[in-house]
Amino acid sequence: MxxxxxxxxxxxxxxxxxxxxxxxxxxxxxxxxxxxxxxxxxxxxxxxxxxxxxxxxxxxxxxxxxxxxxxxxxxxxxxxxxxxxxxxxxxxxxxxxxxxxxxxxxxxxxxxxxxxxxxxxxxxxxxxxxxxxxxxxxxxxxxxxxxxxxxxxxxxxxxxxxxxxxxxxxxxxxxSGVDCAQFAGISRQAPDDGCPRILLASRLLWDKGVGEYVAAIRQLRSQGRMLQALLAGTPDPGNPAAVPEPTIREWVDEGLLTWLGHVDDMAGLLGSVDIVVLPSYREGLPRTLVEAAACGLPLITTDVPGCREVVSDGVDGLLVPMGNSDALALAIARLQDHPAFARQLGEAARRKARMQFDxxxxxxxxxxxxxxxxxxxxxxxxxxx
CATH class of the missing domain: 3.40.50.2000 (Glycogen Phosphorylase B;)
Incomplete structure (x- = not known):
């Protein structure tokens, strides 16, 4: 056949x-x-x-x-x-x-x-x-x-x-399925220094919530919070919603975030961060969240189709309203201030990924x-x- x-x-x-x-x-x-x-x-x-x-x-x-x-x-x-x-x-x-x-x-x-x-x-x-x-x-x-x-x-x-x-x-x-065993077996390399590493990994489109992510990081930095913001992915010139590369470089020059570009080794990257966010406007079922869940990472995403299939609010991650950078900033701060709760969410996310998305x-x-x-x-x- x-x-x-x-x-x-x-x-x-x-x-x-x-x-x-x-x-x-x-x-x-x-x-x-x-x-x-x-x-x-x-x-x-x-x-x-x-x-x-x-x-x-x-x-x-x-x-x-x-x-x-x-x-x-x-x-x-x-x-x-x-x-x-x-x-x-x-x-x-x-x-x-x-x-x-x-x-x-x-x-x-x-x-x-x-x-x-x-x-x-x-x-x-x-x-x-x-x-x-x-x-x-x-x-x-x-x-x-x-x-x-x-x-x-x-x-x-x-x-x-x-x-x-x-x-x-x-x-x-x-x-589309994730090899949960591969991600569950990675060794965590994120330092426990009170300065969490936050990651958004996606195609760099406005409707992935990239603008809200940057606004939330800017707000948290203005409050004096110590954190490191990472952005992984590249602009998609085939999509009208692509974030222009000069805009991304302006954020980097401002010191708001580190832009990693395209990353082949997602397992290695996820092993080096503390929190994964995806403030998307709508998804089918986001693979990045499932991979992060398989790693046992706490997740923050939007209460929209696709994303809420992966995350149940307060159970295996946090849900925030779409387009709301203030709510996203509050969610990041909550996980930063309560590391035991963040670990609890991550372990629940790992179990869900293995049972539903392998x-x-x-x-x-x-x-x-x-x-x-x-x-x-x-x-x-x-x-x-």
Whole structure:
């Protein structure tokens, strides 16, 4: 059985789905990974996985370029003849599913991690695109041989209310999975000197709460608090909500934070910090929080879809209102002033990560969706004989 996994970056496939791809290989699948070109394609090949690049531009709205991409995808799928296509993120879900329909591929699986820029932004461009994307989603996600994987209960309800897909075809699988054993086994290196190291690690987008994080740190520093603020990640030029690099360098020059840029060794970084924050506006299910939870770190995040799947306020982390830098500053100060409470939250977060978000659970449930569609096709073939 052949499966095609389609994402909008090779970085995503390598960091979030390589465990799924290798597990599929071990289970006897012939796996092809496809994405726009990038430096992680060769890393995937180095793992013994097939990877091909696509002429795809994430921000493109050029109709001719988009039609060319759709035609390229359709020809690729006709050549490969997979049993199923699994697309990640909204654009890949739409294009992968449309190409699969045109190529006569029997099964389509789509995983949408959050609603993306078009649905979360209030910008005019996003509002204009919204009805178009809704129509494309209805066309792409429909059909008895399609399944939609969502990462949190809020998105499940949103898709049901919007009528974008038959609710019977929605499957809830929380996140892309984390190797909890790897993160639980790291050695903590953060010094116990009363100066906590605070980390925000994400794509550097305004809707990840980067502005609120900086404002909270500025407020805490004005109160004379000793702390070290870290920012990990890079601006995403393919996203209209990207934080400009000159703005980040201004914060660094002001002495507010240390900018680490892209970090490959997240386990090592998490072992060197005391608190992890993510003041995001909306998520599918944030991997950074799950990795930090697996390390036993106290978490602070926003009371929004996706984030509240990982954190229950006062139980395994703290929740603050979205867009509220004052509340974020208060939460950081609370953990700084009460280290025993912070440790209690971190241990509870570790237990929750192991029980709900381990990659073995996610991969098992994803492969069950594949098997469901395979069995449905087999039953259809028997009934037609």
């Amino acid at each position: 052949k499966a095609v996994l389609f994402a909008n970056t090779d970085w995503y496939l390598y960091n979030f789905r390589r465990a799924l791809a290798t597990s599929l290989q071990r289970a006897g699948y012939d796996v092809l990974l496809i994405s726009p070109p990038g430096p992680y394609g060769n890393r995937l090949r180095g793992l013994g996985l097939r990877w091909e690049s696509l002429p795809m531009q994430r921000r493109s709205l050029n109709p001719l370029r988009e039609l060319a991409l759709l035609w390229h995808l359709t020809r690729l799928l006709r050549r490969e003849r997979p049993a199923l296509v699994h697309g990640f993120t909204i654009k890949c879900a739409v294009y992968g599913s449309l190409a699969a329909r045109l190529a006569g591929i029997p099964a389509r699986v789509n995983a949408v991690a959050g609603m993306g820029y078009v649905f979360t932004s209030s910008h005019v461009k996003a509002r204009l695109l919204r009805p178009v994307v809704r129509g494309l989603l209805r066309l792409a996600l429909g059909g008895r041989d399609a399944r939609l994987i969502l990462q949190n209960a809020d998105d499940v309800e949103l898709f049901r209310r919007a009528g974008l897909v038959d609710p019977a075809h929605i499957r809830l699988i929380r996140g 990659e073995r659970i996610v991969i098992q449930r994803t492969m069950a969706v594949y098997a469901e569609l395979r069995d449905l096709r087999a039953a259809s073939a028997e009934s037609s004989v």
